[in-house]
Amino acid sequence: MGRAPCCDKENVKKGPWSPEEDAKLKSYIEQNGTGGNWIALPQKVGLKRCGKSCRLRWLNYLRPNLKHGAFSEEEENIICSLYIRIGSRWSLIAAQLPGRTDNDIKNYWNTKLKKKLLGKFPRKDHHQNQYTCRAPKQDPKNPHKILNSLEISNGDSPAGCWIEPTLPAYIPSSTEIKRLLPKPEGTPLLISPDHSLNGTNSHLLATSPQPSSFTNCLSSSSAELDDIFGQFDSFYESTGMSREIIELLSMPDQVINSLMYPLMEASTAVSYQGSIGVNGGLV
DNA sequence: AACATTTGCAACCGCGCTTGA
């Protein structure tokens, strides 16, 4: 038995919103607010729409102070830098860009920025090219046992991945990132010896390409970009580490702190050192 | 000009989380 539907699917309109529907919703919310109940809202407004659809329309399109134009270079920089750090946590990224919605940013990343920055990397076809941050695969019978802990395989991944699927890759989750941040200047990130990254170890931090940041990449010429990515490619090939983890490990502390500290202020139990433990996660 | 393919974006879906009774 599945989850109960949030609305009567038979009697709700789907698809693009008409100007009349927009006007009704906008006018109602401006006068009365949402009432804290999106599910009940369509009936009050007189719309044959699902409450979730109304909420999405309001948040992504109708609410005041939304920016609809092109993204600025500064916004691009913020998106790229945050993506490297926290992955596809679009709502967190959107919180740093006033007037932008998570959906906007997600679409912009998937359609423009990804290509701009990573176009030379292998990719799959259009709708299978979503970025996916995955935790290491666990053995369902034993949560402590990790299967293929550092690989994203092609065969069992319906969404595909942007990294060469046969190469090892590990992308930290936002929870893991939170454990790393903020960290005092010069505090090393440790990769514990008990769980190597395909045989690599903490010494890699000291030998990873420096400096590296996507902020730098954005303002670089194509030749400079080739050089930057070339450094990563050779490092990547020699170590078997993913580009993401190399980026993470080689990012200057001050950049991480300036970008991420505001997001992580609420997190009081912050560990200043991260290490990749036996379960493949940062501990 | 016609057709195929790609791109960009709005919208939907489903699931985990939060809240309140």
Next chain:
DNA sequence: TTCAAGCGCGGTTGCAAATGT
């Protein structure tokens, strides 16, 4: 403490427009 309802998020899909052949 439990559980159902609602919310919010990230992933995915649909489709029109743009571009290529």
